Structure formats: C-alpha cells, structure tokens
Amino acid sequence: MDKLRNMEVMVAVVEAGSFAGAARQLGISAVMVGKHIQQLEAHLGARLFQRSTRRNSLTEVGAAFHEDSRRVLEQVRWAESAVERSRAVPQGLLRVSAPFTLGTHAIAPLVADFLQRHEHVRVDLQLSDSVVDLAGDGFDAAVRIGQVVDEGLVARPLRPYRMVIAAAPAYLQRHGTPEGAADLARHHCLSHSVWQRRVEWTLRDGDETFFWPENARLVCNQGEGLRQAALRGLGLVMQPEVLLADDLARGALVPVMQHCLPLPRPVHLVYAPDRRQLPKLARFVEHVVGVLGWPPAVHGAA
Known part of the structure; x- marks a missing residue:
C-alpha cells in the first residue's frame, strides 16, 4: 500500500469537497479515489468520512488525520525540492x-x-x-x-489596486454625468454583492465620505457581470481599473467622479x-x- 499516495488522495477529497472533485484534480477515476480511501481506512482501522448520498463529511478521526497528512505532504514536497534547489x-x-x-x-x-x-x-x-x-x-x-x-x-x-467609477456614454446622455458622491442617490448604480454586507470601498468627496448606494439597480457577485451591465447602459459601475481598462481606452465606458475614488x-x-x-x-x-x-x-x- 502506498501510504503517501493514499494520504494525498484523502487530502484532495477534503479540499475538493467530493470524491468526484478529487478525481478531476488528481486525474484519476472516482472509483480509484474510493479505493485509496478504503485502503487508508482499513490500514488505520477507523472511518475517515461519514458518507451519504449527497456529501462526504470528515469524522473526528478524519479531521485530525487530514491536518497531520497535510503537514506530512508539505514536508515531503520540501524534501523533494531540495534536489530542485541545486539545479x-x-x-x-x-x-x-x-x-x-x-x-x-x-x-x-x-x-x-x-x-x-x-x-x-x-x-x-x-x-x-x-x-x-x-x-x-x-x-x-x-x-x-x-x-x-x-x-x-x-x-x-x-x-x-485602483478603482474606477464609469458608465456607458448612452447612460450618461440619458441621466447626466454625476459631479460628486451625493449625486449617486439619483443615479442607477450597479453593486457587488459583497458590498451589500457593508464590506466595501469608501468614496471621498471633500471632507465627506460616502458609501456606494445599497439600493442598487443590479447586484452581482462577480465584477464581470457588473461590467457587462454597465456596457449596456444599465447604470454606474465601480470596479477595479484592471477590469475596465480596455473599455475605458476604447470609449465604451467613460470615467466619472475621479476626485471621489477610494484610496488605492x-x-x-x-x-x-x-x-x-x-x-x-x-x-x-x-x-x-x-x-x-x-x-x-x-x-x-x-
């Protein structure tokens, strides 16, 4: 029995959340993943996972063995890298x-x-x-x-990491260009779902600070979804400069309120x-x- 390989498979199951996920990560079949876990449990004489039709959860013994296995595998990787360091x-x-x-x-x-x-x-x-x-x-x-x-x-x-507030030219033609943070109240704003929990960037306008409006026209958990909405003229978007750089360069989005941007x-x-x-x-x-x-x-x- 290859103990290290079995430990590697066990750790992969925990990190991937399932036997199927571990199989994809390791490039083997889900059946083979199951065999590795069975070998390990037989060797240890203890059940590592509580199995059900929907999910596999660690037993108390499995949780402890998982942490120890991670440390062992990291030491093995470090030992193997000693050879690489000489190259x-x-x-x-x-x-x-x-x-x-x-x-x-x-x-x-x-x-x-x-x-x-x-x-x-x-x-x-x-x-x-x-x-x-x-x-x-x-x-x-x-x-x-x-x-x-x-x-x-x-x-x-x-x-x-810098933020940019921008909108499509068509949106600005219909609703006007906001001059300051206080103007956001009369605009359609697009918001990241994380910001709804008040974990967000703070806008500055002179001596005052503002938060991005909570009553957003669209809430999405990925910036790309907000970008697509902004490109279609749905509202103002505040997203990382790296995400909007190409759109700004070709004029598909127009930067606004640059004096109000959060600190990088x-x-x-x-x-x-x-x-x-x-x-x-x-x-x-x-x-x-x-x-x-x-x-x-x-x-x-x-």
Whole structure:
C-alpha cells in the first residue's frame, strides 16, 4: 500500500469537497479515489468520512488525520525540492494563488508569458478571493490585496489596486454625468454583492465620505457581470481599473467622479523566505516584479 499516495488522495477529497472533485484534480477515476480511501481506512482501522448520498463529511478521526497528512505532504514536497534547489534551470510545478479579478486580467497573462520562457516549469494558478495558507495549502506564492499581516512572509510590493467609477456614454446622455458622491442617490448604480454586507470601498468627496448606494439597480457577485451591465447602459459601475481598462481606452465606458475614488489598496506578491532559493520561484518573482513592481523600475538608470 502506498501510504503517501493514499494520504494525498484523502487530502484532495477534503479540499475538493467530493470524491468526484478529487478525481478531476488528481486525474484519476472516482472509483480509484474510493479505493485509496478504503485502503487508508482499513490500514488505520477507523472511518475517515461519514458518507451519504449527497456529501462526504470528515469524522473526528478524519479531521485530525487530514491536518497531520497535510503537514506530512508539505514536508515531503520540501524534501523533494531540495534536489530542485541545486539545479540552475527552473523546473517543476509552481503553485500560485491570486484574487479572481486581478488574477484573471493581470496575473494570468504574466503566467502565460512566464511559461513561454521556461519550458520545464508547470504552473497551477488558482484564482480565488479567499486567502490561502501558503504552507498548509501547498502554494509557492500568492498575490494578495491589502496589508500583509503575516510577518513571516517575504512581501514584494506590486502596482496598487485602483478603482474606477464609469458608465456607458448612452447612460450618461440619458441621466447626466454625476459631479460628486451625493449625486449617486439619483443615479442607477450597479453593486457587488459583497458590498451589500457593508464590506466595501469608501468614496471621498471633500471632507465627506460616502458609501456606494445599497439600493442598487443590479447586484452581482462577480465584477464581470457588473461590467457587462454597465456596457449596456444599465447604470454606474465601480470596479477595479484592471477590469475596465480596455473599455475605458476604447470609449465604451467613460470615467466619472475621479476626485471621489477610494484610496488605492496595496498589492503584494508573497512567499515563504525558505523557498526563495527555488529557481522556478526566483524566476517567477523576478518576472512578476519586473512587470508589476511598485514603484516601477527605472530602466536604463545609472
């Protein structure tokens, strides 16, 4: 019995939320996933999952074994990387986490360029607005928006995350152009569902502060849905600059209330200091910082 493989499968089931999800992640059949779990339970003499027709949940023993297995697998990955650290050519799997919108429009293109330069590297890019545990979840690096609270990580500053308020020309022709934050009350506004829980950006107008209106014409849980509505003239949208940049450049959306924009948020590329020796990570950090580093590098300076 391959204990490490069984542990890897068990951890994949927990992280994917199902046997089928783990099968897709590992590239094996769901039946084979079940066999690995059965072997592990037989070896341990304990049930790891409570099975039902709808879901599989961890038993108390399973929860404890899952945490220990994650730590063991991370140690194995670190031991394997010792060989890689001695190689000059970047190679192997690089796991990177990034927020959804920033990752889609800024990090994913950089990853593609990086892979074109380094043919022996594979990248697993996970886009999610959840903050991952680098060591616990097996990531080499992560892009994070906001202040870095984990002082144990190396944090390289990237271009700040800026917001833009914009609308389609047709909407502005019908409803007029808002001059200040107080004008939002008479406009149709498009809102992210997170903002309905008052977790949002604060607008500034002189000495006053405002929140994006709660009585939004449309609420959506993804910025792309709000962007599509704004392009069709449904209302004002406030979304990251990186999401709306192309629309603004071609005039499909027009920026408004630029003096009221929320303060930009810091962005960092973070990684554990003991992994910076890995050629694949060192080259990736160099690549990302070279393009998105903040303040921008001055090329050709003496």
